[in-house]
Amino acid sequence: MIDSLFNLLPDLNKAFYETIYMVLISLAIAIIVGLPLGVLLFVTDKDLFLENRPLKSILGFTVNMIRSIPFIILLVALLPLTNLITGSTIGPTAASVSLSVAAIPFFSRIVETSLREINKGIIEAAVAVGATPWMIIKDILIPEARPGIIQGLTLTTISLVGYSAMAGIIGGGGIGDLAIRFGYYRYDNTVMVTTVVILICLVQLIQFAGDKIARITDKR
């Protein structure tokens, strides 16, 4: 068993980096696109300082639509887009496109929910001192929702680790893919158990770090 583990090591090593690579890229894009999207979903809502019903409806509908598509279908359906962006339809970089597309609406809804937790009065007090919408977003909304947003990032990261297992369909690689190919298809329990253990540790670590950071930033 030790032998087979040892033989597995190079594969495992590569798969680990692929997972981290895919998760980090899509996480970064989820933050870059999803955070503003989540803020927009919130501030265009009724009775808020940038109320805009049509925009809110369009954004809300789009987000729901993407979220309702099963990831495995999204992965395949987005192949033309993936080709356009990365110039390829296989490999971890290609898989990151679909992962990002799935992560953006997921994260943006979490951001929206965290913002909704903020007492409306605090926002109103900021309006009353004559702050601009941008100042309110930057100096009030984001800092006040920070603990919730960080927990949302933890949640998104863990979901991405899970989704990345499916990236194997388009040759994305990663630990999950390794578990399916070696462990499941070839009935290799050693590989199966090892990869699952690694995934468990990874998820626990992400959760632990996320909770810790959220707690530090929480001043309530």
Place this chain on the structure above:
Amino acid sequence: MIRVEHLKKEYTTKKGTVIGVNDVSLTIERGEIFGIVGYSGAGKSSLLRCLNLLEKPTSGNVQVDGTNLGNLKEKELREARQKIGMIFQHFYLVSSKTVFDNIAFALKAAGKTKKEMESKVTELLELVGLSDKRDVFPSQLSGGQKQRVGIARALANDPKVLLCDEATSALDPSTTKSILSLLKKINLDLGLTIVLITHEMEVVKDICDRIAVMENGRIVEIGRVYDVFSKPTQELTRSFINSVLDFDLPEHILKKSTGTIVKITFQGSVAEESVVSDMIQKFKVKGNILHGKIEYIQGTPLGIFVMELKGESTEIAMAAEYLRNRTQNLEVIQND
């Protein structure tokens, strides 16, 4: 300073239109402390929030310091709001920011530099007596301290008007007193016009110059606090005043009494005269005080006494007439 003309605010809900403010016209003078009282739902909060356009009036005008707020563009309105401070019942401080940053935010909104912020915030903290709490987060402050931060934030851009939305309703009585005296001090030192809404008559009695009583979106009574307290014309006003000056006699006292019961209100200098003893010497009646209190409303005494007068009915009638002439304010509660 503030001029409200035919202000109307309606809310559209699922069940139809609800009227918040119904055709209110009002002028608030520079440097006065103006109180608006009413039960919840009377529209006082809506009215106050229309004064800095946190709520857009359905119709009517709001003028603050000569500017019609309704005509302003977004940017101009933001600048106008910097000159209208506001404090809230639940303080609404930003929990992720220190006391310093909470106050500095208002200055940042006005485009002040770091250096200006530093000196202004230090000055404001001194004014509200929180210099030692500069780098503390709001969660570590007491209610009274939070409201002081709220006041400092509201005063950051040297406003001309301060709106207080039930600012003391979440505080205990002694903290309320200290916040009120701070407001009074600001009013005197900075010449700030203060508009406050409250359901606590105690607050009005302590610091307001004038008062408006609201019901169903309308102002039903308005006047100088002393006048309204001594001669309320509306039943609603009376019930509010009763919360501070309660003169209801217990049922069994009323039943037991055999004479005529009168309620005498002494206003101003009359309260310092010996009206009652003069009356007793002049007429053949016996006076028995059942209830009484002298309140000082901003230094002017307001005395209210409930007396039972005993004796011959003609004498009593003459005595009552005498009291009425001397005090201008006599109410016969029960005849024998």
